[in-house]
Amino acid sequence: MTNQMKHEANGLRRGLKNGFKHHEIKQEIKKPRLTKEEFEETPLLIVLTVYFCYIVLTIFGHIRDFVRRLGFGKSSEVKEKNREGYVKLYRSFESFYTRNIYKRIVQGWNMFICGVPGVMFKLKVNISPEFHQNAKFGTEKIMNAVNLGSYNYLGFAENSGKCADSVEEIILEYGNGICSTRHELGNLDIHRKLETMVAEFLGVEDSITVGMGFATNSTNIPTLMSKGCVIFSDELNHASLVLGCRLSGAKIIVYKHNNMIDLENKIRAAIVEGQPRSHRPWKKALIIVEGVYSMEGTIVNLPALIALKKKYKCYLYVDEAHSIGAIGSSGRGVTDYFDCNPHDVDLLMGTFTKSFGASGGYIAGSKSLINHLRKHSHSFSYATSMSAPVAQQIIMTLKILMGKDGTNEGVSRVRQLERNTHYFRRKLKQKGFIIYGNEDSPVVPLMLYFPSKVTEFIQGLLMGGIATVGVCFPATTVVTSRARFCISASHTKEMLDKALTVIEAVGRNMMVNYSKKVRSQAEVIY
Structure with a gap:
């Protein structure tokens, strides 16, 4: 059996484990039964x-x-x-x-951070009398809080340790800034080292890195797609993807979130109808999805998408901003999670702002594709290069994740994140809250529905020493306002237990434990 066949077989098994039937993956894509994902209907x-x-x-x-x-x-x-x-x-x-x-x-959770934004941080808040009986209106207070709103999934956003030490050395060698583009005087050896390591980590031929995660999508999609092309975009894709699609001038067809039946129907219709007016065949067709959706906590149905792209000869673009480092047995994202061949995804995009504790983004794929981007990408040609200290932070993080530092710290962090995620999600469900998303996703939306309750809920948690964020329309639909927790490998069981206690107390006081499902009260093993 070849390596390609092994990857496909392993991906199929992983898909079946998540509830995708064999015939859903191989031929006609039927509606997947995501046994690990849950969306309780709004009453x-x-x-x-x-x-x-x-x-x-x-x-x-x-x-x-x-x-x-x-x-x-x-x-x-x-x-x-x-x-x-x-x-x-x-x-x-x-x-x-x-x-x-x-x-x-939004005034209920728009607060200033006074300390290092790690797993514990200091917040400067204005406490109103309705939340504290002895407070005068506008009383300012600095308080310690457990950070449950950060994308610091693996806990690398820290000011001590291997990453911080290596960054300090690079600052002394290279300085803080580049002040030039990659095509001019800003192409350093450390940039090429970073791109080589990113490609090795992802298991592809090459990669390109830029200094801003948002721009990675918004400026590179127009480099690949143009008028006469068609893009199939998930309805819950990030704003950077939406902007990139619009700037490209390509025809955009939006399909229902993670719904492979709807996607296949729209691909078929687009192929049959062709371009508007002329009905000529499309120049290119591109499917754009996210690995983990930052508002829903869902994981993309990658095995089914790969089957679809092969069946209809489409290209596949996967945004792994919230999945790279956060899921998969070795933190390599959705291809690792489903054990799929990374070469089956044409464009693997991700950001360094979450799991890597840095900034910027990357696109990885074949050498010919990356060479094309190096010549034509606006974010590569016109934007200032990523600073050397930021590049070193990412390089050191990759070394730890791949075990090149001589330890198993990277794998330990990935396992700890997985353990924390399962524990936190299951405990919240036991307490009667409606939780969205996949049980392996570190993004944990807790449904509150009422915008007024979001403010009260967030401030109630803050009084208990728990800091997180609320999300309302237009970031969500009108009837799906929520609080969103982001779990980190740096969270200890004691921190999570404290958070769960405060969440339960505030939630019951506000009567937001809406779930109608009976949950087992058996103890969740950490």
Whole structure:
């Protein structure tokens, strides 16, 4: 059996383990049964009540604006000064939601960090009397909190240890900045070393690295796709992917989240119909997905996607911003998680801002593809090169993950993250909360539904020493507001237990344990 056949067989077995049937993978892609993923339906009464709340907020927003126009109260509309006779850049209605609804919600968790943003950090917060009976309005307090809102999945965002020591040495050798592009005077040996290590870690031929994760998507997709091409994009793809698709000029077809039936139907229709008006065949077809979705905590159905791309001769682009380092037996992302051949994915994209504790992003694939990007990528040609200390942070992290530092610390961190994720998710479900996503995903959305409850929930946790973030519309749909926890390998069992205790107390007080499913109260093994 060849290595290619072994990879496909292992991927098929991993897919079956996650509930994908054999015929779903091999021929016609049927609806996958994701036994490890769970999406409990929003109760109808909750949906109706949430919509009613938004209607009330909108009505009162219009009343507030009307009263302000009469001269009562200070107007919070965005206005330009010294622009008499100019056409307005900002219209009042365009900022209506931000002015009257969103700002009233987001103030509940928009706080300043005073210390190192590691697993424990210091927050500067304004405590209002409704959350602390002895507080005066606007009382400022600095408090210690467990960080459950950071993407520091493997705990490498730290100011001590091997990574920090190696970065300090590189600063003395290279300095802090490059101040030039890769095509001019900013191409250092450390950049090529980093790209070689990234390709080795992912198991592909070559890679390209840039200094900004968002720009990795938004500026490189237009380099590959253009007018006359078609892109199939998951409806929950990140804003950087959406922007990259729009800038490319290609036809964008959005399909239902992780729904292989809907994707296959739309691929078939696009192939049959061809380009608009001319009905000529598409120049290229590209499927764009994420490895782990940062709002839902779901993991992409990679084995089924690979089967589809081979069947219809499409290219596959996988954004592994939240999956690289965070899932898989050795932290190599979704290809490792499903034991798929990384060469079956045409473009492996990821960022260094999460699991690596650094900044920037990469695209990895074949040598010919990467050489094309080096010549034509805007983020490679026009943006300042990644600084040497940042590159060294990533290099040292990769060495640890691959065991090249002579220890098993990398594998230990991956295992610890997996253990923490399973423990935290199962405990929350036992306590009656509706939790979205895959049980192996370190992104843990806890559904609250009401935007007002998000603020109260986040501030209630903060009073108990737990810091996380809330997410509302437009980042989610109107009826799926939530709190989002991100688990790290640096979290200890004691930290997680403290968080679970505070979450349960605040949640029961607010009555947000909506789950109707009966959970086993058997002790979850850590």
